Amino acid sequence: MNVQNDLIARNSKFAATFDKPDMPVLPRLRTVLLACADARVDPAHVLGLDLGEVIVIRNTGGRVTRSVIEELATLSVLANILTEGREQGFNVILMQHTQCGAQRLANPELQAHLKDSLGIDVSDYAITDQASDLMIDVGRLVTASEIPDAVTVSALLYDVVTGVAEEIASVKSLGEWRSDPVTPEVDKAS
Numbered sequence: 416m417n418v419q420n421d422l423i424a425r426n427s428k429f430a431a432t433f434d435k436p437d438m439p440v441l442p443r444l445r446t447v448l449l450a451c452a453d454a455r456v457d458p459a460h461v462l463g464l465d466l467g468e469v470i471v472i473r474n475t476g477g478r479v480t481r482s483v484i485e486e487l488a489t490l491s492v493l494a495n496i497l498t499e500g501r502e503q504g505f506n507v508i509l510m511q512h513t514q515c516g517a518q519r520l521a522n523p524e525l526q527a528h529l530k531d532s533l534g535i536d537v538s539d540y541a542i543t544d545q546a547s548d549l550m551i552d553v554g555r556l557v558t559a560s561e562i563p564d565a566v567t568v569s570a571l572l573y574d575v576v577t578g579v580a581e582e583i584a585s586v587k588s589l590g591e592w593r594s595d596p597v598t599p600e601v602d603k604a605s
């Protein structure tokens with residue numbers, strides 16, 4: 416099977432009825448979603464996203480890593496420029512899922528093997544418990560001073576068996592998190 420040819424054929428069908436040539440650069444829902452790269456949890460499908468609505472960043476586990484923090488900080492500067500300073504913030508939604516492959520990366524022996532043989536440190540994105548790891552990731556954003564106070568953050572856990580996305584953290588701005596004496600567990604992305 417030539418997958419690329421198959422996808423080009425699917426694109427031809429898409430392009431035949433495509434009628435949105437003038438979409439703005441900024442996503443309509445002013446939202447960046449961070450999700451796992453797992454093919455079963457494609458946000459366009461499981462959250463019903465339409466074209467142009469949400470910026471989606473995907474990585475192993477859907478974890479907040481140093482590179483995710485840098486992308487969000489860059490996006491906040493770009494959004495500020497594109498709106499000529501009218502919009503300071505946007506929504507960040509973190510989404511992890513059950514049965515995640517990144518749970519295997521929590522195995523200390525596998526972590527040591529990857530570090531020794533390939534020089535890769537996966538400890539930032541290994542998943543031990545999705546609900547508490549999501550709160551650790553909220554904490555990583557709270558302590559990332561490059562991301563402005565006006566950005567909101569919330570978190571979902573998607574169940575690959577039922578198809579249900581459950582709220583783990585409700586919407587709150589980073590400014591609110593930062594002024595709250597009870598801040599989430601902090602485990603800074605290195």
Ligand SMILES: [Zn+2]
Pocket residue numbers: 451452453475476477512514515516517
């Ligand atoms: Zn996953």
